[in-house]
Amino acid sequence: MPGDSDVLFRILADPTRRLILDLLAERGPLTVGELAGAFPRLVASGISKHLMSLRAAGLVTATRHGRQQIYRLEAGALAAGLTPWMAKYEPYWSAALERLRDLAQEGRAKGEARKTRRRG
Amino acid sequence: MPGDSDVLFRILADPTRRLILDLLAERGPLTVGELAGAFPRLVASGISKHLMSLRAAGLVTATRHGRQQIYRLEAGALAAGLTPWMAKYEPYWSAALERLRDLAQEGRAKGEARKTRRRG
DNA sequence: TGAATGCATTACCGTACAGTAATATATTAC
DNA sequence: GTAATATATTACTGTACGGTAATGCATTCA
Numbered sequence A, B: 001m002p003g004d005s006d007v008l009f010r011i012l013a014d015p016t017r018r019l020i021l022d023l024l025a026e027r028g029p030l031t032v033g034e035l036a037g038a039f040p041r042l043v044a045s046g047i048s049k050h051l052m053s054l055r056a057a058g059l060v061t062a063t064r065h066g067r068q069q070i071y072r073l074e075a076g077a078l079a080a081g082l083t084p085w086m087a088k089y090e091p092y093w094s095a096a097l098e099r100l101r102d103l104a105q106e107g108r109a110k111g112e113a114r115k116t117r118r119r120g
Numbered sequence C: 001t002g003a004a005t006g007c008a009t010t011a012c013c014g015t016a017c018a019g020t021a022a023t024a025t026a027t028t029a030c
Numbered sequence D: 001g002t003a004a005t006a007t008a009t010t011a012c013t014g015t016a017c018g019g020t021a022a023t024g025c026a027t028t029c030a
Helices: A006-012 A015-027 A032-037 A044-056 A075-087 A090-114 B006-012 B015-027 B032-037 B044-056 B075-087 B090-114
Strands: A060-065 A068-073 B060-065 B068-073
Touching: A006 A015, A006 A075, A006 B006, A006 B015, A015 A032, A015 A044, A015 A060, A015 A068, A015 B006, A032 A044, A032 A068, A044 A060, A044 A068, A075 B090, A090 B075, B006 B015, B006 B075, B015 B032, B015 B044, B015 B060, B015 B068, B032 B044, B032 B068, B044 B060, B044 B068
Parallel strands: none
Antiparallel strands: A060 A068, B060 B068
């Protein structure tokens, strides 16, 4: 298994794809059009292609609603894919993991204030 | 800040570089030659190039010892770079983080058995 | 001193891949 | 029915980047 998380890291390497995941994380499920709207400098079909690869990797799932497709973050898959890799370094950064909890607290507070989740 | 962790993820995208980090994590500091030895199918200068970019990203540091250069993992930088990104998803996977602790326990136990750390 | 070792640097090449444009397919509106 | 919308798919292109080979530069050994 010399390269188990290869796919995941290749996917995460692209800034556009990471931003797509971010958007789905903070705004909740979105349509392709809504996502494409967040990338004015990119053509819609490009976003669609990214969504395809994200879907293939299991990081997002889609459900049809009429003629639009609603994409939803699968954070579980993200975590599950990253965890084994992270585990190899955990001995070194257990301190940082605690910092993560704090950061997450902040982030959650901030997000709670806006309350922008849609289509919960 | 639309792409703060860009560099880090680009670095981590390459399997060879990830394996270099793995080796430094589990074996401790290593020379270029020792690292290159772990990649029989690659030419030494290629490894050197990877080490340069890892160094530029702050993920490893090097100290001269005679005519060889000893590379050491900077796990702090790795954690520090990854944490802000992870924090955005923490709300979704706090469960997985606990699994991480368990995995780390196993991993530590296994590593402890071999006790292969060098140049501590 | 010269030869050899260890690593870095440069130039070059091949390819994977992000982005675009054009076309296709399905769904809603008219 | 036709037109328009929303997404997917395909073919194409440019380029960034991993890999190699060759060269350079210290450092150690003879």
